Amino acid sequence: MVRIQDDLFAAVNEEWLTKAEIPADKPRISAFDELVLENEKNLSADLTELSANLPKDNAELLEAIKFYNKAGDWESREKADFTAVKAELAKVQKLTNFQEFKDKLTDLIFHSQAPVPFSFSVEPDMKDAIHYGLSFTGPGLILPDTTYYADEHPRKTELLDFWAKNSAEILEHFDVENAQKIAADAVKFDLLLVSSANTSEEWAKYVELYNPVSTKTFVSKISTIDFQALLKDLVQTKVEKVIVFENRFYDNFNTLINEENWPLIKAWMLTKTARRASSFLNEELRILGGAYARFLSNVQEARSQDKHQLDITEAYFSQVVGLFYGKKYFGEAAKADVKRMVAAMINVYQERLRTNTWLSQETATKAIEKLDAITAFIGFPDKLPEIYSRLKVGEGTLYEDAVNFDEILTARVYEKFSEDVDKTIWHMPAHMVNAYYSPDSNTIVFPAAILQAPFYSLEQSSSQNYGGIGAVIAHEISHAFDNNGAQFDKYGNLNKWWLDKDYEAFEKKQEEMIARFEGIETEAGAANGKLIVSENIADQGGITAALTAAKQEKDLDLKAFFSQWATIWRMKASTEFQQMLLSMDVHAPAKLRANIPPTNLEEFYEAFDIKTTDKMYQAPEKRVEIW
Template sequence: MATSLKDDFYEAVNGDWIAQATIPSDHSSTGGFMDLVDGVDEKLMNDFKQMQSGKLKVETPELMEFLKFFRLAADFKQRDADGVAPLLPFLKRIESLNNWTDLNEQIIELSLDGFDVPLDLGVEPDLKGDGANKKNVLWAGGLSLILPDKTYYEDTNPAGKQLMDVFTQMMIALFEKLGKTTDEATLIVEAAKRFDASFAPYRKNSEELSDVAKLYNPQSFESFTSAIGQLDAKKMITGLLGTTPDQVIVTEPRFFENYNQFVNAENFEDIKAWMMVNVVRSLSPYLSEEMRQLGGTYGRALSGQKEAMKQEKSAFYLSRSTFNQVVGQYYGNKYFGEEAKQDVHDMVVAMINVYEKRLQQNDWLGQATKEKAITKLKSLKILVGYPDELKEVYKKLKTKTADEGSSLVENVQNFSKIFLEDNLSKFGKEVDRSEWHMSADTVNAYYSPEGNLICFPAAILQAPFYSLKQSASQNYGGIGAVIAHEISHAFDPNGALFDEYGNLDNWWTDDDLSHFHELSQAMVDEFDGLEFAGGKVNGKLVVTENVADDGGMSAALEATKQTANPDLKAFFVNWATIWRTKATKEREQLLLSIDVHAPAKLRANVQVKNFDEFYEAFNVHKDDGMYLEPAKRVQIW
């Protein structure tokens, strides 16, 4: 018997598809976004094959370098012949470190060459600039954990031990392939795990990291560096930046307050082992097929993926991740074009106008706050399709082939250094708001609070999100809701803290902010504790995305009603369609712990319950499964 739209909307719309959908063995999910990703991959891989054979012209030197690198990555005959040899010099560099003096002497070179050292630094925009005058500053964060999140280290989380066992066996096997005895390999891996466990208690979990305002903790350069004991932070920072900064923005103060408890004279050997494990883990995918398969064991256990990606596709993914904007520019020009770019830009502007009207008619914001919100809305920078120009850094990427005596690993490390130097070179310079942080071939979109900008890459602008073959109502239920979702991020619990210039600056009256927090808490409560994949949703973790979904649907519904022949049934059905997903249990459980988005089914089902129009369109009443009593319906924007 078919599921009723009135009882489980998502299941009724997507049930037949879910029943017949099969998750490919080298995937952890299928449907929705992933189907579009596969389609983009297929187009691009086919085009690049045509270019390799000379049937398609290579238009730019940067694309030529990408193809050279792709060819190198796909040459598994050479990779198998090289075996583990390309990794050994990198491992030897760490093994030759005997003490803190050795590490501190080489700290700058090791950092530039892509080795993990026990201090994580990066150059990013200052969140408290002077109006439009925003500079890039130095940030320091917590070290990456082996397990996906701090919560996996708790005794009550059985997945943590299971995953750590898989990781341990994988790393021991990798070190054995590199010539270590089982005992030697075990000692190295256990020492690395010991260091990992020593700092895990001081890391923030995913929910804590989702609170952006609490990530901004400026410290003077002197106080930050002098509080660090064994590691020569002054030398490292001034050497990498070429200057001495006034301050460091610390994302996790508690981590650094306890830093000397886990980075000290006594545990040098554990840190050295941690560095060895990290370099082997990060570089094994670029070696022989045997090492690639083995090095992906933990990742597949984490996601529930049954098999490793096929060789050619893995080479494509590796190459594209390095040359992402180069590939994106090609995709955008060929498969999107200037006309579509302008069309979607116009759609975004139209949705901003709808949003402005809704803000003007808002009945809970005071006039002063309302005016500031509209100022911020009108200041939104819009990026659509693909960048007009390629970043200069991509012109520095020159692939060295096997004939030139270079390996895939050496190219990967060389490119990594070029990108790191590019990032460091931005220190003290003005923030470039025109810079893209997704490539055009990415099936996604984003809002940047520090840039106050929204970005819609070309690849998401396809059916079921957007198509000329779909009705306006369907398009508004798809890309319209996505566009308005990204706009709404400017007014979610994190985005609302930033002004029109992208600075952390409170532009709310106390009363309005207090009421906004009450509404946001209602959204937390609506999702908190909902059962999914054997676990429960953390309402605080997913609140920002849920507020954006709610606001996106409000504005898209408004826009739909203004069309010539609005069809609200088609609007809601396409909303449910874009979220259709079939995923492994492992992936669902992982995302439940770390993802700031609610599970796809709940995004589709719970949000529609907040809108009177849904009840009217489908004649939903009190005894139906999709009914939510009016007092519990949440609408913010």
């Protein structure tokens, strides 16, 4: 029997870890995933029932149900030929040289399923958060992140070989000649991109990637493509600057995207187009199209047809499904109680900032102002984004609907450039078991789906709820003051609002947090303290603030609080999936999330009478406290 004094995670979750089984179609099972499984079951039943009784007064939900029905019409999917897919492939096949690619570039972006070998996106400008900026990155990589491409990585060769073989099989279904060579050439192009791609550590420090370049400079530096004309085609207005997020890709653009590499680029575009189409076709191609992802994470089975049907629907109608879910499953009593907890967490944070010993009063006052300005969204949004009114299911195949929807969604991306940012739009549907903080709007969002046990329940004690959802709420608030969020002001703008000496002190504390996790061994490998520092700052701030709030309740139970904290991080996963997370996920491994933050709190030692000889003991001088 494991003692809490030696391993909080293993002791609290001992029975669960023994009995829990990873679903055959998933790489892991966790407290989050258990709620996801329940949601999948409920939503499948709900959408099936709605299919028999179509909603008359909800146009967006009606289209979602139509699409759901088409996704589940396997008889039609098996009968459908691949004419539409071949037409998309032909758009690339007809490009005989790089010049023709350049001539068709705008059309490819707006009216093709083929990806182009770079990416523009429209997101709120970090330094002007009420307006959108046009950002520029590379096209992404086949493997999860750059570390997988190191010669010493044990899976590099097997994964790339599998992807190439799997891609060739998919291409052959569409009668593409020389499928094996095309798939191999796609891998060759991918390998060219690796040295120019951001590492996961670089993406994690996203503020440092913000590199605005005047349009004049941007287009003058790139000689192989006429970006001056393309930018005008994309947003239909003058672009003053382009925000570069992958500097090495930008610097090396001319040596990567050019006539010489065109055969490899073309192969990459064809392969990616074919792979994307597989999700919308018959059962054989659906299974084939997901084979690489399953191999990567050691998932035993493909999703069932029923679950796939729901997945495909959510891919295009996520907010519609989420709003339905929120209205059906989330009650006003729970919303009021969670709203109360959010207010309590913010009050705790304000008080902790007032009594902070390492910040100047000037910076602390501005931090409190930022807290006052935080907007909390709970349960589900008041309205749907307007784009859903444009998605209409047609008379053609499922794939043809997907092509049509993608064109509409792509057009909407660039259309937004000329608009002001709507900070009330949710970036996560209400049925998603998750939560987030948005630095560009200074907003915290808690979808209805996470507001369930073990995170939250009206049936749980206050200490359990604070150890669960309370810590999650405070975690998201803490992101306003992590290594990235702390650099945004109360309006959501990237802006230096700290005194220099205070930010230097904060950076030293970040280093302490990095060191606390760096190199800790897990069953899948060593933790990367730099990659996970932002989430660790938020975890520590979250549990600390939640504990402070719990101590203000009459029914305080410290053991229940810390036990609930460990419960929400319970997880079992395949080794391959854990290794992938270690290389690219900004969150610490679940066991470390459960075990390390409590050891920085004196109340944890009091609750379980932890001695210096116990494995969970951490010497006072090594404990990390930021917020």
